Amino acid sequence: MALRTVIAEDEPLARQRLRRFVERDPRLVLVGEAESGNAAVELIDRLAPDVVFLDVQMPECSGLEVLERAAHRPAPVFTTAYPDYALRAFEVEAYDYLVKPFGWTRFQAAVDRVARRLSAPLAPMPTAAPAPSSPPEPYLERLFVRRRGEMVPVSMRDVHRIEGAGDYVTLYLAAGPVLADISLNELERRLDPACFRRIHRAHIVNLDHVSAIRPYDERRLSVRFADGSEVVASRAGSQSLREMVR
Numbered sequence: 001m002a003l004r005t006v007i008a009e010d011e012p013l014a015r016q017r018l019r020r021f022v023e024r025d026p027r028l029v030l031v032g033e034a035e036s037g038n039a040a041v042e043l044i045d046r047l048a049p050d051v052v053f054l055d056v057q058m059p060e061c062s063g064l065e066v067l068e069r070a071a072h073r074p075a076p077v078f079t080t081a082y083p084d085y086a087l088r089a090f091e092v093e094a095y096d097y098l099v100k101p102f103g104w105t106r107f108q109a110a111v112d113r114v115a116r117r118l119s120a121p122l123a124p125m126p127t128a129a130p131a132p133s134s135p136p137e138p139y140l141e142r143l144f145v146r147r148r149g150e151m152v153p154v155s156m157r158d159v160h161r162i163e164g165a166g167d168y169v170t171l172y173l174a175a176g177p178v179l180a181d182i183s184l185n186e187l188e189r190r191l192d193p194a195c196f197r198r199i200h201r202a203h204i205v206n207l208d209h210v211s212a213i214r215p216y217d218e219r220r221l222s223v224r225f226a227d228g229s230e231v232v233a234s235r236a237g238s239q240s241l242r243e244m245v246r
Contacts, residue, residue, distance in 0.1 A: 003049075003075075005029060005053070006032045006049040008033075008039075009058075010036060041061075049074045050118065051076075054066060056078055075114050080097075080100060099181070100181070104186045106181060159209075162206075164185075216232050
């Protein structure tokens with residue numbers, strides 16, 4: 001059986017992102033959402049969920065206070081833009097602590113940890129593509145990133161190129177690079193392939209910002225951008241670029 005899940009998050013965009021992640025993972029079933037601390041306490045005691053994704057800072061009372069007030073105790077996974085509360089969260093036996101903005105890979109790791117600790121007989125995540133009847137997820141138009149303590153939107157049209165490293169990517173814009181908590185593989189699946197092209201295991205380029213493509217050696221191509229930077233494509237990536245030429 002899937003784990004009955006509650007989301008307690010006051011920020012609409014963050015709540016929407018969590019809802020999408022929960023609904024995407026067949027190991028979870030969403031049974032309720034709360035936008036404030038008091039509503040979270042009421043919802044947890046009324047629905048008795050198995051797990052709660054809980055923001056630390058919410059109106060009326062904090063996520064930590066929610067756990068203290070609720071009679072029912074689900075497996076708590078904290079979600080917050082503030083890493084300072086991690087020690088306090090684990091003192092109240094948090095199962096995991098997700099620092100925003102986190103991606104699908106990091107979310108899955110948290111669910112894995114919850115499932116192991118609850119010893120639930122859950123099936124592993126399927127690797128097959130979604131059923132044909134499922135509507136395709138729209139291409140990503142903007143991504144929220146953390147900058148100087150704030151969550152700010154980045155239009156994907158303004159991104160020149162993307163470099164991946166583990167569960168994080170660096171988005172290169174005219175104003176400079178920004179870091180986002182999402183894996184390159186996940187991000188690639190959500191980008192419009194007519195604009196974004198994977199040219200290397202660690203690099204995706206926005207074709208609208210490419211100024212020139214030139215030979216690098218006998219098999220590989222180099223992609224140049226308006227700011228003067230260059231990325232060398234892999235052999236497979238170079239072949240993909242050559243196929244665009246008609």
